[in-house]
Amino acid sequence: xxxxxxxxxxxxxxxxxxxxxxxxxxxxxxxxxxxxxxxxxxxxxxxxxxxxxxxxxxxxxxxxxxxxxxxxxxxxxxxxxxxxxxxxxxxxxxxxxxxxxxxxxxxxxxxxxxxxxxxxxxxxxxxxxxxxxxxxxxxxxxxxxxxxxxxxxxxxxxxxxxxxxxxxxxxxxxxxxxxxxxxxxxxxxxxxxxxxxxxxxxxx
Numbered sequence: 001x002x003x004x005x006x007x008x009x010x011x012x013x014x015x016x017x018x019x020x021x022x023x024x025x026x027x028x029x030x031x032x033x034x035x036x037x038x039x040x041x042x043x044x045x046x047x048x049x050x051x052x053x054x055x056x057x058x059x060x061x062x063x064x065x066x067x068x069x070x071x072x073x074x075x076x077x078x079x080x081x082x083x084x085x086x087x088x089x090x091x092x093x094x095x096x097x098x099x100x101x102x103x104x105x106x107x108x109x110x111x112x113x114x115x116x117x118x119x120x121x122x123x124x125x126x127x128x129x130x131x132x133x134x135x136x137x138x139x140x141x142x143x144x145x146x147x148x149x150x151x152x153x154x155x156x157x158x159x160x161x162x163x164x165x166x167x168x169x170x171x172x173x174x175x176x177x178x179x180x181x182x183x184x185x186x187x188x189x190x191x192x193x194x195x196x197x198x199x200x201x202x203x204x
Contacts, residue, residue, distance in 0.1 A: 011057050032085060033049075034046070042195060044195055045197065047197065048201055049080060049081075053204055062201055074117060077113075077114060089166055092125055092167050092168070093170055094130070094168070094169050095114065098133060100133075101136060114171075127163075130158055134155065148178035149178045158187065158190045162191055163191065166193065166194045168196045168198055171198075172201070173201050180197045184197070
């Protein structure tokens with residue numbers, strides 16, 4: 001009934017039935033972009049499935065996933081992950097948390113959905129309750145790089161058992177890196193020696 005009332009169309013070829021059809025996905029190589037960050041960075045490594053650029057296919061899919069509450073896009077990300085060559089030495093996966101009010105409004109945390117998919121794919125446990133957002137922040141997409149850093153400063157805290165030495169933080173998009181860097185700073189303050197990041201798309 002949902003498919004009849006609200007049909008979906010491939011973002012590339014507009015064929016009805018899938019968000020990004022199998023034929024179009026088959027033409028796209030998963031580049032798996034990995035960037036080693038400098039020694040002064042709290043985040044040591046960031047991995048993205050795809051480059052992210054506004055208006056492009058991946059950006060459209062992530063936008064539908066994040067802002068239009070399309071939870072069934074999770075099956076698409078699962079299929080893409082299954083074809084990627086992503087590996088990590090991380091012992092624990094931690095999604096970037098939403099503030100409780102925003103998660104109630106949205107109905108889900110897209111970072112947690114991605115983290116759960118990744119944990120299932122890699123066989124690594126996911127801890128989604130210990131890293132918390134202790135204050136509400138403005139939407140990062142509307143802010144400049146400097147404003148983004150200020151916006152998330154002191155916005156997170158670790159409130160669980162001591163984390164392992166290597167943690168993988170998960171989010172949907174990496175743009176300036178302000179949010180992940182702040183999460184990584186908090187993790188290193190509680191004893192994590194290496195923090196890696198994983199996202200669907202990294203801004204180019």
